[in-house]
Amino acid sequence: MSASLPAIILAEPQLGENIGAAARAMLNFGLTELRIAAPRDGWPNPAAEPMAAGAFEAGVQVTVFDSVEAACADLGYLVAATARPRGMEKPVTNAGGAVDWLKAQASRTGVMFGNEAQGLHNDHVALCDAIMTYPVNKAFASLNLSQAVVVFAHAWGEAAGQGGRFEGTDAGVGDVASREELVGMFEHFEYELERAGYFYPPDKTPLMTRNLRNAFIRGQWTSQEVRTFRGAVKALAIGRGKARIKRED
Amino acid sequence: MSASLPAIILAEPQLGENIGAAARAMLNFGLTELRIAAPRDGWPNPAAEPMAAGAFEAGVQVTVFDSVEAACADLGYLVAATARPRGMEKPVTNAGGAVDWLKAQASRTGVMFGNEAQGLHNDHVALCDAIMTYPVNKAFASLNLSQAVVVFAHAWGEAAGQGGRFEGTDAGVGDVASREELVGMFEHFEYELERAGYFYPPDKTPLMTRNLRNAFIRGQWTSQEVRTFRGAVKALAIGRGKARIKRED
Numbered sequence: 258m259s260a261s262l263p264a265i266i267l268a269e270p271q272l273g274e275n276i277g278a279a280a281r282a283m284l285n286f287g288l289t290e291l292r293i294a295a296p297r298d299g300w301p302n303p304a305a306e307p308m309a310a311g312a313f314e315a316g317v318q319v320t321v322f323d324s325v326e327a328a329c330a331d332l333g334y335l336v337a338a339t340a341r342p343r344g345m346e347k348p349v350t351n352a353g354g355a356v357d358w359l360k361a362q363a364s365r366t367g368v369m370f371g372n373e374a375q376g377l378h379n380d381h382v383a384l385c386d387a388i389m390t391y392p393v394n395k396a397f398a399s400l401n402l403s404q405a406v407v408v409f410a411h412a413w414g415e416a417a418g419q420g421g422r423f424e425g426t427d428a429g430v431g432d433v434a435s436r437e438e439l440v441g442m443f444e445h446f447e448y449e450l451e452r453a454g455y456f457y458p459p460d461k462t463p464l465m466t467r468n469l470r471n472a473f474i475r476g477q478w479t480s481q482e483v484r485t486f487r488g489a490v491k492a493l494a495i496g497r498g499k500a501r502i503k504r505e506d
Numbered sequence: 507m508s509a510s511l512p513a514i515i516l517a518e519p520q521l522g523e524n525i526g527a528a529a530r531a532m533l534n535f536g537l538t539e540l541r542i543a544a545p546r547d548g549w550p551n552p553a554a555e556p557m558a559a560g561a562f563e564a565g566v567q568v569t570v571f572d573s574v575e576a577a578c579a580d581l582g583y584l585v586a587a588t589a590r591p592r593g594m595e596k597p598v599t600n601a602g603g604a605v606d607w608l609k610a611q612a613s614r615t616g617v618m619f620g621n622e623a624q625g626l627h628n629d630h631v632a633l634c635d636a637i638m639t640y641p642v643n644k645a646f647a648s649l650n651l652s653q654a655v656v657v658f659a660h661a662w663g664e665a666a667g668q669g670g671r672f673e674g675t676d677a678g679v680g681d682v683a684s685r686e687e688l689v690g691m692f693e694h695f696e697y698e699l700e701r702a703g704y705f706y707p708p709d710k711t712p713l714m715t716r717n718l719r720n721a722f723i724r725g726q727w728t729s730q731e732v733r734t735f736r737g738a739v740k741a742l743a744i745g746r747g748k749a750r751i752k753r754e755d
Contacts, residue, residue, distance in 0.1 A: 282653050284646040308650075315646050346728050351664065392663040397533040397564050401557075404531050404656045407649075411657045414641040415600065479595050 263359050263413070264290040264332065264367040265406060268325045268381050271297045271373045273304030278403030279370075280305070280312040280319070285407070286414030291319045292367070294328040308403075325369070325381045333364020337385035338405055339377050340398050348387045352412035355389035360416065368409055373402055434483045442483045442490075443470050449494040512608050512662070513539040513581065513616040514655060517574045517630050520546045520622045522553030527652030528619075529554070529561040529568070534656070535663030540568045541616070543577040557652075574618070574630045582613020586634035587654055588626050589647045597636045601661035604638035609665065617658055622651055683732045691732045691739075692719050698743040 265283055270276055270293060280291055293300055300321045306313075313319065322328035329335055336355045337347075350358060359366045369385060371377030376399075382388065391408055393400065400408075434442075447466055456462040478486075514532055519525055519542060529540055542549055549570045555562075562568065571577035578584055585604045586596075599607060608615045618634060620626030625648075631637065640657055642649065649657075683691075696715055705711040727735075 278650060278653070281646075281650060285642050285649050285653070286640075287643045310648070310650070312646065346731065352660070391535075391660060392666070393534050394536040394663070397530075397561065399559070400534050400656075401527060401530060401559070404527070404534070404653065407653045407656060408660045411601070411640060411660075414643070417641070477597075482595065 261360075262288055262290060263336075264292050264365070265410075266292045266294060266325070266328050266335075266367050266369040267296070267372075267402070268328075268369055268377055269295045269297065269372045270402065272402075273298060273302030274308045275373060275402040276300075276302060277305030277308030277310075277312070278401075279406040280309045280317040282403055282407035282410050284312040284315060284317050286410040287417060288410050288413060289316050289318055291317050292322060292328045293319060294322045294325040296321065297372075325378075326384065329367060329369070329384055331365060332367045334359065334362040334366045335385040336366070336368045336387050336389045337377055337382045338368060338370045338389050338409065339382060340390055340393050340400070341376065343379060343382050343388070345379075345382060345388075347382075347385070350387060350389055352389060352391060352409050353416070355387065355409065356412045356416045358387060359413075370402060370405055434478050434480045438480055438483045439473065439478070442487050443473070445487055446490050449490055452494070510609075511537055511539060512585075513541050513614070514659075515541045515543060515574070515577050515584075515616050515618040516545070516621075516651070517577075517618055517626055518544045518546065518621045519651065521651075522547060522551030523557045524622060524651040525549075525551060526554030526557030526559075526561070527650075528655040529558045529566040531652055531656035531659050533561040533564060533566050535659040536666060537659050537662060538565050538567055540566050541571060541577045542568060543571045543574040545570065546621075574627075575633065578616060578618070578633055580614060581616045583608065583611040583615045584634040585615075585617045585636050585638045586626055586631045587617060587619045587638050587658065588631060589639055589642050589649070590625065592628055592631050592637070594628075594631060594637075596631075596634065599636060599638055601638060601640060601658050602665070604636065604658065605661045605665045607636055608662075619651060619654055683727050683729045687729055687732045688723065688727070691736050692722070694736055695739050698739050701743070 265279065265288060267276060267279065276291075276293060276296070283289065283291060296302065298304075300319070309317070320328075336359065348358075355368065359368070368389065369377060369381060371381070389409065391400070391405070443466075446469070450456060451462075456465055476482075514528065514537060516525060516528065525540075525542060525545070532538065532540060545551065547553075549568070558566070569577075585608065597607075604617065608617070617638065618626060618630060620630070638658065640649070640654070692715075695718070699705060700711075705714055725731075
């Protein structure tokens with residue numbers, strides 16, 4: 258399984274905080290292999306721990322290398338994350354495209370991120386097969402290192418995972434009410450409104466009714482909500498329990 | 507223009523660092539309206555500045571509200587970012603889907619993120635029209651607040667922006683060599699290899715040639731690269747300048 262997950266390679270990172278935050282972001286979306294090439298402040302780095310929020314203990318494996326080249330040595334396909342054009346003839350894609358390309362490889366793969374000060378060196382981009390870039394605001398293009406990692410990790414998670422839906426079934430629109438239930442509710446509601454003298458002047462009744470129905474329809478109510486609302490209408494109209502009024506109808 | 511950009515609402519955030527990092531992430535992808543509802547440590551917060559990397563000066567507008575309700579008061583469509591099912595009948599989508607839904611609104615819109623400790627309260631989710639969720643690793647589901655913001659901001663940038671490509675034209679695969687150029691290069695290469703005695707045993711020549719050609723073809727070389735390689739073959743075969751050898755052919 259690990260052979261099919263891309264390694265995340267941090268090329269000469271500076272701040273332990275960013276390494277920790279990158280590890281957390283990776284594990285949030287199921288990535289577990291973190292390679293740190295020539296970290297400025299060495300490794301382990303105590304500044305990484307609080308930002309990792311337990312990611313190292315929970316599954317992110319870290320390997321430290323002396324150089325970026327060494328960190329890539331066993332990989333067969335590499336993507337460079339960079340916001341700047343490099344004048345190099347390499348295919349360029351976005352985060353989702355990079356995921357597709359990575360998943361298509363039979364070899365071990367990696368995604369390389371540059372350091373906080375300069376991003377990736379051209380020499381390191383040249384080691385890669387493809388460039389991944391994000392649609393950044395040109396006036397404010399420099400992403401935090403761990404933010405760059407989470408954008409990729411999320412794209413990986415989308416391709417690998419649940420398509421952005423909860424696995425549970427208790428959220429989301431389910432059990433949408435039928436038109437029959439809705440019309441029954443409308444007629445009940447309108448009957449009580451009519452009885453209460455709501456529709457005035459009388460010639461406006463069709464318009465007012467239609468507007469009300471449209472407002473409810475847009476809500477895509479469930480059957481349960483229809484029942485709840487009918488109970489509310491009934492309660493308003495005739496009261497419940499001791500407040501119940503006697504009517505002939 | 508600002509009416510069409512969603513506001514980012516941080517509901518009762520705790521750490522200034524996360525507010526600053528969220529602001530940076532927003533501006534990275536062109537979002538500029540940050541609403542802070544009841545920040546635990548007040549506002550302004552000096553801890554936000556270093557993580558913002560200048561985003562407040564460069565365009566992110568901050569408004570502070572006493573409550574989440576007040577922060578949403580003027581908005582017509584709201585998305586709640588949450589990793590947990592809530593048992594509420596609301597439509598659920600992923601980051602890209604949330605962008606689509608937000609863009610379809612005529613009213614002012616917002617995306618609400620919960621705080622570091624608990625995420626969004628159910629009462630705040632109930633204020634929203636829809637739920638946005640990310641395909642998180644269930645064993646490690648809790649995202650850093652600013653990481654959650656950047657995933658949405660990136661999705662917004664993808665829909666609004668350049669589709670993940672550089673605006674410049676000097677990167678990416680351009681000027682791909684024609685088959686004619688490639689075949690000319692192959693024949694040149696193979697001629698020199700043949701002459702150099704490379705193909706041995708001779709009956710393996712077709713297979714070796716095909717394998718070589720396939721390897722080059724996969725590289726999607728440009729015309730310039732074809733010319734460069736032909737120069738290299740020529741140099742290897744007959745030398746250049748003073749190293750040039752005389753041959754009859």
